[in-house]
Amino acid sequence: MNFAAIIESLPLYFSSLLVTIKLLAFALAMGLAFAIPLAVLRASRSKWLSRPVWCFTYFFCGTPMLVQLFLIYYGLAQFVWVRESFIWPWFSSAWFCAVFTFALNTCAYTTEIIAGAIRSTNAGEIEAAKSMGMSRSVMIRRILLPSALRRSLPAYSNEVIFMLHGTSLASIVTLMDLTGAAREMNSTFYLPFEAFLTAGAFYLVLTFVLVGLFHLAEKRFLVHLRPRT
Amino acid sequence: MLHGLLQGFLPSILEGAAITLAVAVSSLVIALAFGLAGASAKLSKSRWLVMLATVYTTVIRGVPDLVLMLLIYYGGQTLVNTIAPKFGYEDFIDVNPFIAGVITIGFIFGAYLTETFRGAILAIPAGQREAGIAYGMSKAQAFRRIVLPQMVRLAIPGFSNNWLVLVKATALVSVIGLSDMMQRAGLAAGATREPFTFYAAVAVLYLIITTVSIILLKALEKRYSLGVKVAS
Numbered sequence: 437m438n439f440a441a442i443i444e445s446l447p448l449y450f451s452s453l454l455v456t457i458k459l460l461a462f463a464l465a466m467g468l469a470f471a472i473p474l475a476v477l478r479a480s481r482s483k484w485l486s487r488p489v490w491c492f493t494y495f496f497c498g499t500p501m502l503v504q505l506f507l508i509y510y511g512l513a514q515f516v517w518v519r520e521s522f523i524w525p526w527f528s529s530a531w532f533c534a535v536f537t538f539a540l541n542t543c544a545y546t547t548e549i550i551a552g553a554i555r556s557t558n559a560g561e562i563e564a565a566k567s568m569g570m571s572r573s574v575m576i577r578r579i580l581l582p583s584a585l586r587r588s589l590p591a592y593s594n595e596v597i598f599m600l601h602g603t604s605l606a607s608i609v610t611l612m613d614l615t616g617a618a619r620e621m622n623s624t625f626y627l628p629f630e631a632f633l634t635a636g637a638f639y640l641v642l643t644f645v646l647v648g649l650f651h652l653a654e655k656r657f658l659v660h661l662r663p664r665t
Numbered sequence: 666m667l668h669g670l671l672q673g674f675l676p677s678i679l680e681g682a683a684i685t686l687a688v689a690v691s692s693l694v695i696a697l698a699f700g701l702a703g704a705s706a707k708l709s710k711s712r713w714l715v716m717l718a719t720v721y722t723t724v725i726r727g728v729p730d731l732v733l734m735l736l737i738y739y740g741g742q743t744l745v746n747t748i749a750p751k752f753g754y755e756d757f758i759d760v761n762p763f764i765a766g767v768i769t770i771g772f773i774f775g776a777y778l779t780e781t782f783r784g785a786i787l788a789i790p791a792g793q794r795e796a797g798i799a800y801g802m803s804k805a806q807a808f809r810r811i812v813l814p815q816m817v818r819l820a821i822p823g824f825s826n827n828w829l830v831l832v833k834a835t836a837l838v839s840v841i842g843l844s845d846m847m848q849r850a851g852l853a854a855g856a857t858r859e860p861f862t863f864y865a866a867v868a869v870l871y872l873i874i875t876t877v878s879i880i881l882l883k884a885l886e887k888r889y890s891l892g893v894k895v896a897s
Contacts, residue, residue, distance in 0.1 A: 494872075495868070495872065498829075498871065498872045498875040498876070499833070499868045499871045499872055499875075500833040500834070500835075500836035500837075500847075500871060501833070502836040502837065502839075502840075502847065503836055503847065503864055503867050503868045503871060504868070506847075506851075506860070506864045507860075507861060507864045507865060507868065510854065510860040510861075510864065511860045511861035511864050511865070512861065513860065514858070514859050514860055514861040514862070515861065597726075597727075600729075601728070601729035601730065601731075602729070603729075604729035604730075604731040604732055605731065607731070608731075608840060614732075615729065615731055615732055615735070618732065618735070619735065622735075622739060626743075628735070628736065628739035628740040628742070628743050629736070629740045629743065631739075632732055632733075632735050632736035632739070632740065633736065635732050636724075636728040636732050636733070636736065639727060639728045639729055639732065640724065640727040640728055643726075643727035643728075644727065
């Protein structure tokens with residue numbers, strides 16, 4: 437182990453850590469924001485509402501995220517109308533394409549997680565809301581979503597960890613995230629073990645922090661589901 | 666029509682799909698071995714084995730597959746080329762990306778399968794294994810004849826999930842230079858300047874693989890649940 441080289445590269449790792457966290461935060465925020473309304477549609481009994489959402493989630497959950505990233509980052513340039521439109525400045529940037537792809541991907545998985553939680557909502561909760569005279573939209577906002585989102589927490593924490601690992605793909609489209617920093621260090625010093633083990637350690641710590649945060653959140657939000665002793 | 670759309674690159678991409686499938690299936694074999702070994706270690710009485718298996722599953726599940734793959738590919742290259750000269754072998758040795766990819770993916774999904782198998786084994790009542798041993802079976806026989814056939818049914822849902830994630834992870838081997846369908850699509854995209862067409866073709870092929878997998882695994886689950894009572 438060449439610790440001198442690791443210490444020399446640490447500033448690079450810390451600045452790239454910020455890139456990884458930013459990618460993750462933007463993707464998760466956008467993904468979750470769209471996943472909640474989509475999950476309500478996905479769990480709806482009307483086929484006309486749930487089927488289109490199913491197509492979206494089936495595509496994004498059934499193909500590798502790397503393929504999705506390449507479709508958006510390299511693929512869209514094939515179309516002249518995209519290159520001439522006002523969105524092109526956005527889609528020609530690796531940073532935007534990465535965040536956009538990650539957001540779509542996590543949105544698809546999160547939609548399925550929340551839709552599953554909505555479907556397994558206790559019928560009594562919905563009946564109670566109806567008998568209190570709530571309209572459908574009030575019932576969704578006050579009863580269905582608060583209950584379903586809480587119950588999605590354990591599965592969502594898994595998705596967040598997967599997404600953290602997924603952000604490593606950003607290094608393939610030239611971004612300087614943690615994995616990108618490791619590849620940079622490897623090509624500068626030609627020390628693969630030092631480079632990738634350091635990146636691995638950073639990811640491991642991030643994973644532990646996220647798991648810990650979700651543990652706290654579950655303690656706070658799922659307290660009503662804990663077995664009573 | 667398909668042939669025209671892909672401008673003669675279809676055979677090459679299908680060959681790549683075969684390589685992708687080969688990577689997936691070979692990794693699965695390694696993952697099954699690591700998974701069973703990991704589950705046995707986690708359920709063993711030896712504290713060291715339990716600790717080793719816990720470190721394995723925790724570390725592997727905490728680090729991205731891409732980082733592990735680059736570590737094993739580039740690190741393996743360095744390791745092989747520092748050890749080989751000590752045995753009098755002077756030429757530079759290239760690590761085969763197929764082998765590096767398969768080992769990495771197998772090693773990673775072994776960790777996920779460890780948890781799946783551990784849960785399935787725990788769900789088989791200990792009395793059944795004890796009954797087998799009381800009939801004079803060895804421990805290995807009791808595991809093979811009594812526990813294994815029953816745990817398969819319980820492991821299938823978790824296994825299906827892991828297999829689908831594994832299939833999607835195979836796209837990463839293109840990063841270390843294996844000419845799977847991803848890499849071939851990249852070459853075709855460069856030659857024709859139509860990246861969307863070719864990456865979309867790869868996406869469709871992946872969708873076909875995952876869809877067929879889902880159908881087969883559902884059938885398998887049904888087959889293994891034949892003797893199970895379902896409350897109607």
